Every structure is written in structure tokens, then in C-alpha cells.
Amino acid sequence: MIRIIHYREAQSLVARKTQRLEDAERVVAPILEDVRREGDAALLAYARKFDGFEGASVRIPVHGTLEPEFGRAVRIADANIREYARLQLPVEKMVEYPDGRKLGQIVRPLDSMGAYTPAGRYPLPSTLLMNLIPAQVAGVQTTCVACPHPSAEILGIAAWLGVTHFFQMGGAQAIAALAFGTETVPRVDRSVLRSVQTPQGFRHDVLAAAHAAAADAHTDDAGLVEKAGLPVTCVPGSDLALKITRPLDLVLAEALLHVG
Numbered sequence: 001m002i003r004i005i006h007y008r009e010a011q012s013l014v015a016r017k018t019q020r021l022e023d024a025e026r027v028v029a030p031i032l033e034d035v036r037r038e039g040d041a042a043l044l045a046y047a048r049k050f051d052g053f054e055g056a057s058v059r060i061p062v063h064g065t066l067e068p069e070f071g072r073a074v075r076i077a078d079a080n081i082r083e084y085a086r087l088q089l090p091v092e093k094m095v096e097y098p099d100g101r102k103l104g105q106i107v108r109p110l111d112s113m114g115a116y117t118p119a120g121r122y123p124l125p126s127t128l129l130m131n132l133i134p135a136q137v138a139g140v141q142t143t144c145v146a147c148p149h150p151s152a153e154i155l156g157i158a159a160w161l162g163v164t165h166f167f168q169m170g171g172a173q174a175i176a177a178l179a180f181g182t183e184t185v186p187r188v189d190r191s192v193l194r195s196v197q198t199p200q201g202f203r204h205d206v207l208a209a210a211h212a213a214a215a216d217a218h219t220d221d222a223g224l225v226e227k228a229g230l231p232v233t234c235v236p237g238s239d240l241a242l243k244i245t246r247p248l249d250l251v252l253a254e255a256l257l258h259v260g
Contacts, residue, residue: 028172031046031171031172031173031176032172032175032176032179034046034173035173035176035177035180035182036176036180039181039182039183040057040058040182040183040184040185042173043058043169043173043174043176043177043182043184043185044058046171046172046173047148047168047169047170047173050148050170050171050173051148051149051168051169051170051171053148053168053169055168057184058167058168058169058177058184058185059165059166059167059168059184059185060150060166060167060168061166062155062158062159062163062164062166063155063159064152064155064156064158064159065156065159066153066156066157066160070153070156071156071160074125074129074157074160077126077129078129078133081129081130081133081134082133082136082137085133085134085137085138086137088134089107089137089138090105090107091107092104092105092106092107093105109135109138109139109140109141110135110138110140110189110190111140111141111142111189112140112141112142112143112144112186112187112188112189112190113135113140113142113143113144113188113189113190113191113192114143114144114145114146114175114178114188114190114191114192115127115128115131115132115135115143115144115145115146115191115192116131116146116147116170116174116175116178116191116192116193117131117145117146117147117150117154118147118148118170118193119147119148119149119150119151119154119170120148120149120170123149123150123151123153123154125151125153125154125157127193128145128147128154128157128158128161129157129161131192131193132145132161132163133161135192136161142165142186142188143163143165144165144166144167144178144185144186144188145158145163145165145166145167146167146169146170146174146175146177146178147166147167147168147169147170148168148169148170148171148174149168149170150166150168165186167184167185169185175191175193178191179191
């Protein structure tokens with residue numbers, strides 16, 4: 001059951017979340033800067049430190065199959081997500097007026113996107129489906145997947161969806177690599193984490209980092225938070241869901257994130 005808390009009663013919660021976000025930014029800011037300046041060297045160092053990565057490159061081959069029962073569930077989810085994503089596609093239109101003016105909009109997909117797929121405490125293959133399929137429906141040509149500990153299910157879905165750019169990396173260092181690019185990881189136009197019904201993008205110039213990047217859980221549970229001012233109406237995986245009786249803005253959206 002959803003707890004309903006009036007905005008005035010949520011002040012202490014909002015203040016606590018704001019402080020946690022500020023603390024996280026102090027931890028993560030050096031990681032972002034290191035990856036921006038040093039590229040693969042910093043990315044590999046942080047992958048080994050936080051994720052126990054032992055390879056020479058974070059790029060890994062995409063291969064695998066889906067178990068029959070799991071595969072059936074994936075195919076059903078794929079069909080449902082694609083159907084809904086098609087309904088959300090913006091429509092190009094052009095109107096010609098009697099005086100000769102033509103007004104309208106032309107819609108073009110992004111060239112590239114990165115899909116962060118958590119797999120720290122447990123793998124989340126549904127996140128991969130929810131992040132990649134809308135991009136495919138939109139016509140994004142280059143899709144990159146970042147996952148710190150890819151399970152057989154995640155690799156199987158990636159192969160089934162035709163992913164060719166898969167990187168075994170997680171946390172703030174993964175998002176920084178996608179945002180800035182490294183020798184191995186291409187820079188993408190937008191990074192997506194835990195999309196709900198439409199993928200919420202992360203503007204790279206206002207990238208904010210996760211609230212526990214230096215801890216053993218680092219960024220796999222709540223990921224990063226968007227600071228560009230986009231409204232958030234639902235955050236999956238929260239321990240506490242709040243319905244606040246006023247329009248959601250960025251500050252209140254922070255209260256909807258993981259409360260631990």
C-alpha cells in the first residue's frame with residue numbers, strides 16, 4: 001500500500017535525501033573527473049577496485065542463449081514493451097497555411113545510447129529490456145550496454161536483441177565512460193538507467209552520481225540521479241514509495257529514490 005505523505009510532512013525526508021545526494025556527489029566527482037581525464041586507465045582501475053574486475057578490457061563478447069521458459073517470458077515482455085514504445089513515438093507533422101507558411105516538427109532518433117543494467121546484489125534482465133527496446137523502436141543505431149556482473153540471462157537477452165557493444169563495468173565510472181568516452185567505450189548521446197515507461201535520459205553536462213559509489217554496493221541499487229529537472233512519477237525498486245500531494249518536481253523526485 002502506498003503511503004500518502006503531505007508535502008509539509010515530508011520536509012525531513014527531503015532534507016535527508018538532499019544531504020545524501022550532496023555526500024554522494026563529493027564521493028563520485030573525483031571518479032567522473034578521473035575517467036574524463038585518464039580514460040581506460042581510470043576506468044579499469046575503478047572496475048578492479050569496486051567490481052573485482054580482472055580482465056584487460058571492459059569490452060566483452062556478447063553471446064548466450066535463453067532457457068526455454070525464460071525465453072518465452074522474454075518474448076512476451078519484448079512484444080509488450082515494443083507495442084507500448086510504438087504508441088509513445090512522437091509524430092512528425094507539417095502544416096501548410098494559406099499564406100504559404102509551413103510549420104511543423106521533424107523527429108529524428110539519437111545516434112547512440114547507453115543502457116546501464118544493474119547486477120550487483122542481483123541481476124535485473126528486465127531493466128535491459130526496458131532500456132534497449134524503446135531505443136530500438138525509436139531507431140537508435142548504436143546501443144551500448146554497461147553491466148558490472150552480467151549474468152547468463154543478461155548476456156542471453158543482449159545477444160537476442162542484437163547488442164554488439166557490451167561493457168563489463170558499473171558504478172559512476174561506467175556512466176562517466178559512456179558520457180565522456182574512453183579508448184574502448186564510445187561516447188553516447190544519452191545514458192539510461194532503470195527506465196520506467198519511457199527511458200529517462202541523463203544529460204552529460206549535468207551528470208550527477210550515485211549515492212554510495214565508494215561502498216560495497218556503490219551504484220547498483222539507486223544508480224545515478226538526474227539533475228536536469230525532469231519530473232519523475234515512478235521509481236522501481238524503491239523501499240518506500242511516496243505519493244506527495246502536489247506536482248512532482250526535482251526535489252520531490254529525490255524523495256522517491258531508494259530510502260535505506
